[in-house]
Amino acid sequence: xxxxxYANSARGHPAARRNxxxxxxxxxxxxxxxxxxxxxxxxxxxxxxxxVHQDCGSCHGLSLKxxxxxxxxxxxxxxxxxxxxxxxxxxGIPDTPMPPWRPLMTEEEAEWIARYLLTPEEQ
Amino acid sequence: xxxxxxxLLAALLATTAQAEPMATGDLGLVIERARGSVLLVDQSxxxxxxxxxxxxxxxxxxxxxxxxxxxxxxxxxxxxxxxxDIVTRQVVNRVVxxxxxxxxxxxxxxxxxxxxxxxxxxxxxxxxxTLEMVADIPTGGKTIGLVDAPGRRFVFTxxxxxxxxxxxxxxxxxxxxxxxxxxxxxxxxxxxxxxxTYITGLFGEDGLTALDLWDETPEPIRVLPGYGRGQQEMPVxxxxxxxxxxxxxxxxVLPAVGxxxxxxxxxxxxxxxxxxxxxxQPVFAMxxxxxxxxxxxxxxxxxxxxxxxxxxSKQVIHEFKPGPAVLHMEFxxxxxxxxxxxRDADKVMVYDTHTFEKLREIDAExxxxxxxxxxxxxxxx
Numbered sequence: 001x002x003x004x005x006y007a008n009s010a011r012g013h014p015a016a017r018r019n020x021x022x023x024x025x026x027x028x029x030x031x032x033x034x035x036x037x038x039x040x041x042x043x044x045x046x047x048x049x050x051x052v053h054q055d056c057g058s059c060h061g062l063s064l065k066x067x068x069x070x071x072x073x074x075x076x077x078x079x080x081x082x083x084x085x086x087x088x089x090x091x092g093i094p095d096t097p098m099p100p101w102r103p104l105m106t107e108e109e110a111e112w113i114a115r116y117l118l119t120p121e122e123q
Numbered sequence: 124x125x126x127x128x129x130x131l132l133a134a135l136l137a138t139t140a141q142a143e144p145m146a147t148g149d150l151g152l153v154i155e156r157a158r159g160s161v162l163l164v165d166q167s168x169x170x171x172x173x174x175x176x177x178x179x180x181x182x183x184x185x186x187x188x189x190x191x192x193x194x195x196x197x198x199x200x201x202x203x204x205x206x207x208d209i210v211t212r213q214v215v216n217r218v219v220x221x222x223x224x225x226x227x228x229x230x231x232x233x234x235x236x237x238x239x240x241x242x243x244x245x246x247x248x249x250x251x252x253t254l255e256m257v258a259d260i261p262t263g264g265k266t267i268g269l270v271d272a273p274g275r276r277f278v279f280t281x282x283x284x285x286x287x288x289x290x291x292x293x294x295x296x297x298x299x300x301x302x303x304x305x306x307x308x309x310x311x312x313x314x315x316x317x318x319x320t321y322i323t324g325l326f327g328e329d330g331l332t333a334l335d336l337w338d339e340t341p342e343p344i345r346v347l348p349g350y351g352r353g354q355q356e357m358p359v360x361x362x363x364x365x366x367x368x369x370x371x372x373x374x375x376v377l378p379a380v381g382x383x384x385x386x387x388x389x390x391x392x393x394x395x396x397x398x399x400x401x402x403x404q405p406v407f408a409m410x411x412x413x414x415x416x417x418x419x420x421x422x423x424x425x426x427x428x429x430x431x432x433x434x435x436s437k438q439v440i441h442e443f444k445p446g447p448a449v450l451h452m453e454f455x456x457x458x459x460x461x462x463x464x465x466r467d468a469d470k471v472m473v474y475d476t477h478t479f480e481k482l483r484e485i486d487a488e489x490x491x492x493x494x495x496x497x498x499x500x501x502x503x504x
Binding site for chain 1: 223
């Protein structure tokens with residue numbers, strides 16, 4: 001089987017497709033069509049929080065105070081509403097290092113992150 | 124007075140009698156990024172010796188060593204510059220020198236420590252002894268790729284303006300040389316071990332730019348312009364780092380950006396000598412000290428894997444998964460072992476570089492950079 005995995009493009013590689021749903025919620029989501037209301041209880045907030053601080057943090061700083069990318073603390077994102085911010089996360093900002101996250105997460109996950117970033121008490 | 128002197132002498136005798144003389148040549152420090160601490164480790168014993176705390180925000184932190192391998196200067200993300208004594212195992216000095224720092228370097232004579240900052244953008248230079256600031260060099264933008272160069276010089280580059288500056292501290296007054304047109308959005312740089320060639324990787328265009336520091340007036344030399352032409356760019360979820368180069372055949376091996384491959388460059392002619400497809404976006408491509416193999420780790424979400432590439436055949440000869448979030452690798456100075464930090468496993472793992480066998484796991488909290496004291500004697504590390 002490893003040969004098969006290699007034959008795929010890097011994008012199609014199983015690890016690249018793996019998202020941050022836990023194995024169980026992934027199954028559940030595959031069985032039922034995930035509406036956003038339903039998805040809300042299948043998201044894994046702890047894993048998403050970790051992703052924000054560790055992986056967004058590699059450019060925006062572990063505490064989101066900025067690095068190569070700008071400060072992402074709530075007071076600096078007030079010019080965004082949830083929808084626009086979700087889109088920025090999913091599609092990135094072309095011609096800058098801000099990458100599109102669509103290949104790695106669902107829209108519900110991006111929206112959860114957008115809400116998280118816009119809520120100062122959360123951080 | 125006499126009694127006091129006697130007491131002091133007794134105390135001195137007591138401590139010297141207890142404490143074995145401490146050799147530091149096989150020690151190292153591991154950054155524990157979430158906890159704001161460093162872990163003192165012993166290469167020969169493959170063990171952690173002590174945890175030293177109170178260093179602030181250590182995400183993306185790095186450090187350099189004094190020439191006597193006693194002090195480490197730790198550069199934290201929060202702008203903190205902390206001097207750690209690894210013999211007494213304590214923080215001996217700390218200044219918060221800027222709002223947002225990215226890395227540092229120590230001059231060849233060990234007297235000056237330089238820090239590059241994103242906010243306010245530029246480089247600040249400190250007395251290695253006292254941590255008093257001796258020079259402030261604002262660049263007006265985010266500053267990356269700071270290295271030390273022979274002759275009491277520091278070289279660094281602006282992310283926004285694409286200029287490389289050389290700050291020369293060999294005379295009574297600092298002298299600045301500015302080189303324009305290094306390319307669009309340089310994201311990191313390396314200097315070769317002999318201090319001759321400085322290479323910046325570019326994010327804003329496919330290619331790299333080199334400078335020959337032996338030249339009286341160094342000019343930008345384009346390296347592999349348009350290396351990704353015709354291939355689809357892939358998103359980059361973590362910026363690669365440039366560090367280390369392969370000696371075999373006198374080549375550099377460098378991570379591509381937006382392409383899942385490493386690039387081989389002839390060190391003399393700076394022309395491409397090959398490419399090796401990799402598992403993901405490479406972050407570090409580090410040559411084993413003898414230059415025979417290059418170990419590569421990858422950006423999120425493929426950061427659980429390492430590939431080992433043979434520098435003669437340029438083929439991947441080994442691939443394995445140490446665990447979730449492999450952030451950094453450090454070879455022992457002669458290259459017989461490699462230490463790997465696996466952040467989300469909270470472990471540093473030690474591997475034999477010839478058999479690839481795992482030799483030991485050491486507990487560490489969210490470990491990132493691993494730095495052995497032998498770096499004290501290397502230019503550009």
